[in-house]
Amino acid sequence: MDEASATEPDPAAHGAGDGPAAGDAGDGVIRTRALTKRYRGGQLAVDGLDLTVPAGSVFGFLGPNGSGKTTTIRMLMGLIEPTSGTARVLGHPMPRASRAVLPHVGALIEGPALYGFLSGRDNLLRYDAADPTADPGTRRVRVAAALDRVGLTAAAGKKAKAYSLGMKQRLGLAAALLQPRRLLVLDEPTNGLDPQGMREIRSLVRELASDGTTVFLSSHLLDEIEQVCTHAAVMARGRLIVQGPVSELAAGAHGRLVVTTPDTGEAVRVLKEQGVAGVTADEDRVTGEPPERDLAEVNAALVTAGVRVRGFGVERASLEDAFVALTGEGFDVAG
């Protein structure tokens, strides 16, 4: 109802808000150019960031602790003024257009923050009252819907200080879902949740994305990014290392051909003959770089040579492999 009640005609044909994010497809829902933040004291937190988040994507934002992810998110949300460079969110410059942009953005930044002395419901009522575009007439209904969506209806009347970390996290998510959003910025959304809660959040993210909401997700859980994200970017030491579709990023680290067989010696010989590079044998597994030629022929060659093949296939490289290959370091687990 909020977006439909837009009265002004929309000459720019950006869809007046219905068909979320449709108008930003060419531009990127988030687009930064040479975005830089140097804190007082000279520390360079973000260094010339060129980030483009395509509309409708679930965008994973990765990087070790202290790599500038949070500073970037704060600049995108208008909380921090960039030292230089520009950031556009939903096509508008930030932080200048905060008032136009932020009602369309739901955010969970560096964990939830709540008024401990208020109930979960009252926390949401307060945050909703701070949004100038929120209709006070539907406030209670929307708050109840948001609580229901994150599974907190039963605990809505409890004081927030009595909430567990996972419940606080859910309440923070509920605050981001008080209105229909075109962009969700979720910083570590599954932090503190149990496996069941993580699954729920992941399916919630997928559900939101299928509604057309662009989701910008930072996480330290690489497999989580891999499971839900269509695109990803990796930051290290304030710089953007790489960005693109997850499938391409993982492909960058190359998959490996894996043959499971009791006849490892013979398999190694045949694979080398077939042009497989970097062949290594480990117990009953023989692995190597997949060759250019058809893998079916490689398999046929093995069988012809009398190698008893139990398993044959290409193991896709994980995002973690890609990450390690890109940053040359392990992934710090965020606290």
Added chain:
Amino acid sequence: MSRAESLTVRAPSPLWTFGLLRSELVTTFRRWRTLALLGVLAAVPVLVGVAVRIETKGGAPSGRGGDGGGPAFIAQITNNGLFLVFTALAATLPFFLPMAVGVIAGDAVAGEANSGTLRYLLVAPAGRTRLLLTKYVTTIAFCLVATLVVAVSALAVGALLFPLGDLTTISGTQISFADGLGRALLMALVVTGSLTGLAALGLFVSTLTNSGIAAMATTVGLLITVQILDQIPQLHAVQPYLFSHYWLSFADLMREPVYWDDLVKNLELQALYAAVFGSAAWARFTARDITA
């Protein structure tokens, strides 16, 4: 301009700011800490009233003359309970009331920053200017409520322990009890006005830090410093510019006719403080990086 129109939303109602203000007021006055401060303030007139009652139990002569020390009007309480209102205001204005205001004002922005709720209010987006204005109005509302709590508690205790009736002004004239009540209310409003300068100062301090405790302590520390400076005779040149200098001028409302000079000077000074520190708070808060 066409791009700006691509983000159409429900136009904010002009009354939205009042929705934010109501939320702010409810949040502030539901805090246990706010209620505790008000409770302490309500207890002061009870203590004063009971002390005066015990002191004069043996039929000690009333109206010994006000030179015996203690807050203004204290000697007249036994004649008329309404004087307890004036006494309680005079007793709480130098320290208890401004300390409570310092706590609320100091915590206004810094407390939200400390708990992290500030960033969520700003991405809602509440708007920095509006949020600051809301915080200031809420602090002023607290000043008013705190003063009224003192006054009403004093009136209740005064009515319970002492006779009520027509009263004698400082100038020696008689005024009716109703007139006296009116003046008591006017005094409460003037006392509220006296606190607005400190409220602005506290709010400014609150925008400087992410620690609510530090902001409260600094504001209360400034209050104590200023109160001490106001007592040092050698500093008489700067004293007219200290926000607390004319605070006790509210007693002039009990003259007949009312002596307005210091009352007006007081309110002018408060307006000056509110303008200077309000602007400073605005300049600081709207330009600040929110990293908490």
